[in-house]
Amino acid sequence: MADIKELERIASQVRRDIIRQVYLCQSGHPGGSLGNADLLTALYFEVMENDPSFNMEGKGEDIFLLSNGHISPVFYSVLAHRGYFPVKELATFRQINSRVQGHPTTHEGLPGIRISSGSLGQGPSVACGMALAKRMNGDDKTIFVLTGDGEQQEGQIWEAALFAPHNKLENLVLIIDDNGQQIDGPTEEVLRLGSFEDKYKAFGWDVMNMDGNNMAETVKVLKEAQAKRNGKPTCIVMKTEMGQGVDFMVGTHHWHGKAPSEEQTKIALAQLEETLGDF
Amino acid sequence: MLSLDKLQSTGKKATRDGFGAGLKAAGDKHDNVIMLTADLRGSMKSEDFINTYPDRFIQCGISEANMIGVAAGLATSGKIPMTTTFANFSTGRVYDQIRQSIAYSDKNVKICASHAGLTLGEDGATHQILEDIGMMRMLPGMTVINPCDYNQTKAAVQAIADYHGPVYLRFGRPSWPIFIPEDQEFVIGKALHLNEGADVSIFATGHLVWKAVEAARELEAEGISVDLINIHTIKPLDEAAVIASAKKTGAVVSCEEHNKYGGLGSAIAECLSKNAPTFQEYVATDDTFGESGKAEELLEKYGLGVKDIVAAAKRAIARK
Numbered sequence: 001m002a003d004i005k006e007l008e009r010i011a012s013q014v015r016r017d018i019i020r021q022v023y024l025c026q027s028g029h030p031g032g033s034l035g036n037a038d039l040l041t042a043l044y045f046e047v048m049e050n051d052p053s054f055n056m057e058g059k060g061e062d063i064f065l066l067s068n069g070h071i072s073p074v075f076y077s078v079l080a081h082r083g084y085f086p087v088k089e090l091a092t093f094r095q096i097n098s099r100v101q102g103h104p105t106t107h108e109g110l111p112g113i114r115i116s117s118g119s120l121g122q123g124p125s126v127a128c129g130m131a132l133a134k135r136m137n138g139d140d141k142t143i144f145v146l147t148g149d150g151e152q153q154e155g156q157i158w159e160a161a162l163f164a165p166h167n168k169l170e171n172l173v174l175i176i177d178d179n180g181q182q183i184d185g186p187t188e189e190v191l192r193l194g195s196f197e198d199k200y201k202a203f204g205w206d207v208m209n210m211d212g213n214n215m216a217e218t219v220k221v222l223k224e225a226q227a228k229r230n231g232k233p234t235c236i237v238m239k240t241e242m243g244q245g246v247d248f249m250v251g252t253h254h255w256h257g258k259a260p261s262e263e264q265t266k267i268a269l270a271q272l273e274e275t276l277g278d279f
Numbered sequence: 280m281l282s283l284d285k286l287q288s289t290g291k292k293a294t295r296d297g298f299g300a301g302l303k304a305a306g307d308k309h310d311n312v313i314m315l316t317a318d319l320r321g322s323m324k325s326e327d328f329i330n331t332y333p334d335r336f337i338q339c340g341i342s343e344a345n346m347i348g349v350a351a352g353l354a355t356s357g358k359i360p361m362t363t364t365f366a367n368f369s370t371g372r373v374y375d376q377i378r379q380s381i382a383y384s385d386k387n388v389k390i391c392a393s394h395a396g397l398t399l400g401e402d403g404a405t406h407q408i409l410e411d412i413g414m415m416r417m418l419p420g421m422t423v424i425n426p427c428d429y430n431q432t433k434a435a436v437q438a439i440a441d442y443h444g445p446v447y448l449r450f451g452r453p454s455w456p457i458f459i460p461e462d463q464e465f466v467i468g469k470a471l472h473l474n475e476g477a478d479v480s481i482f483a484t485g486h487l488v489w490k491a492v493e494a495a496r497e498l499e500a501e502g503i504s505v506d507l508i509n510i511h512t513i514k515p516l517d518e519a520a521v522i523a524s525a526k527k528t529g530a531v532v533s534c535e536e537h538n539k540y541g542g543l544g545s546a547i548a549e550c551l552s553k554n555a556p557t558f559q560e561y562v563a564t565d566d567t568f569g570e571s572g573k574a575e576e577l578l579e580k581y582g583l584g585v586k587d588i589v590a591a592a593k594r595a596i597a598r599k
């Protein structure tokens with residue numbers, strides 16, 4: 001049984017790390033990162049079989065790919081606390097000569113990263129390739145890939161959406177961060193996405209829903225998706241709040257890609273318990 | 280005639296601010312100028328145009344390929360569409376859409392690309408395109424322009440709206456010295472002579488023009504006379520200006536915030552090897568991706584600073 005309280009404690013530290021990384025370099029994307037802190041914590045600390053000693057191929061491991069690379073602060077914090085690289089390296093986020101790049105990359109050899117992302121819309125295709133390879137290799141583990149909801153506006157997303165069911169990629173789980181926000185405003189105003197559930201069902205996927213800011217539900221749904229093998233890929237439509245955990249950042253696109261001031265940082269950190277020690 | 284002493288910084292603004300100002304002016308003049316964006320409206324500094332002409336602003340969402348196609352369609356029906364997003368998503372992301380629907384189809388679309396090059400800064404290599412001038416220069420019929428400051432960008436936007444044909448307009452994110460006179464005429468395809476000199480030709484485009492001005496001042500202080508030429512239009516290249524300068528000085532330096540392959544340096548080398556073979560030094564990135572960091576730190580690290588231009592000029596002269 002998952003220790004939900006413990007996972008929530010980890011997620012609180014991850015949220016602190018997000019704020020502090022973005023504050024230190026005065027750059028980066030806190031909103032989406034905060035919203036996905038529960039998901040990434042659940043995946044790496046509870047759901048996925050994953051080995052922090054890290055090898056690129058990940059044989060016999062579950063794999064996570066971050067397609068919406070701009071939420072790198074949450075990814076880095078979770079990887080570091082899971083033991084992929086030293087937590088103190090988070091202090092170098094977005095600074096020159098760092099492995100902790102603005103967007104995740106394999107280029108500097110940071111353990112835990114398997115594909116560079118930042119240009120949106122490409123992750124699901126890469127995930128399809130990895131899911132195919134796992135099947136070819138007789139490896140029954142699962143590929144998880146996360147995209148933003150705004151990111152779903154990219155055409156390539158829908159090429160992968162056709163490809164995965166056609167190829168019966170039952171070991172593939174696509175998670176959509178349905179926070180209703182993107183850079184220029186609410187997705188509803190920028191370019192309406194309609195029902196992800198209807199769309200993905202029509203394309204031949206199994207669709208599940210979850211509240212990605214409810215740890216118990218997140219763990220439960222992820223495990224169900226992970227265990228499922230019925231010839232179809234799975235799409236999880238995950239409701240989150242952009243900025244979840246920091247009251248003045250919640251539910252608005254304004255914190256998509258903006259760093260808090262010193263004063264705002266203080267207020268934010270006061271709302272997030274330090275549980276594992278700050279970097 | 281401009282000269283180094285006249286090229287003083289009168290303040291700082293981003294070239295993308297110049298884009299926004301130029302777009303508004305072009306929109307005032309041509310009621311068929313349409314702005315499109317792909318979820319990066321705020322980054323394009325175009326609120327003035329959007330608020331004045333809300334019906335001529337089209338939000339495409341994060342769908343760059345679709346945006347290029349929609350622009351080609353608008354152009355077919357007599358509009359002057361200006362697509363806007365970051366330079367990477369304006370070019371590499373949609374190369375075939377540009378190639379087929381715009382360039383090969385002879386469409387009057389202006390591809391307006393911000394955040395080009397290393398000076399985009401902290402977002403890092405995924406966003407710092409250093410290959411776009413090369414890609415766009417390869418397309419038959421495409422005009423390629425990389426203005427150097429706020430004033431030149433503002434003038435360039437108006438010039439491309441007046442001109443009929445596909446254009447790639449490349450500009451950037453950081454606040455940057457403004458030094459080109461506000462009333463300086465912008466002529467597509469015509470090099471701008473910034474300083475008359477005899478010992479070395481420095482050809483520069485984009486943000487590096489200001490670095491080249493500073494380098495030229497240092498060189499002149501050391502008694503080296505610099506023929507400084509701003510190549511804002513990389514295609515069509517002002518071959519006459521390049522050849523005349525190279526013949527005069529016999530030593531050439533090219534400066535650009537771009538890979539050494541495919542960009543301004545390549546364009547100049549192609550021209551000179553055919554017409555006036557001259558030793559050339561490249562101030563450009565050395566076939567590498569960029570990384571996160573502050574704009575100035577990155578220019579320094581990747582060899583695009585003032586001292587790199589000074590050193591390149593001395594190397595070029597030494598080879599005469």
Ligand SMILES: Cc1ncc(C[n+]2csc(CCOP(=O)(O)OP(=O)(O)O)c2C)c(N)n1
Binds near residue numbers: 068179319372
């Ligand atoms: C191909 C591409 N186009 C544009 C961008 C610029 N960009 C970065 S994040 C973003 C918005 C993403 O929205 P969403 O996926 O909903 O993420 P959220 O804002 O919710 O974190 C945009 C347009 C990009 N990184 N890649």
Ligand SMILES: [Mg+2]
Binds near residue numbers: 149178181
């Ligand atoms: Mg979103």
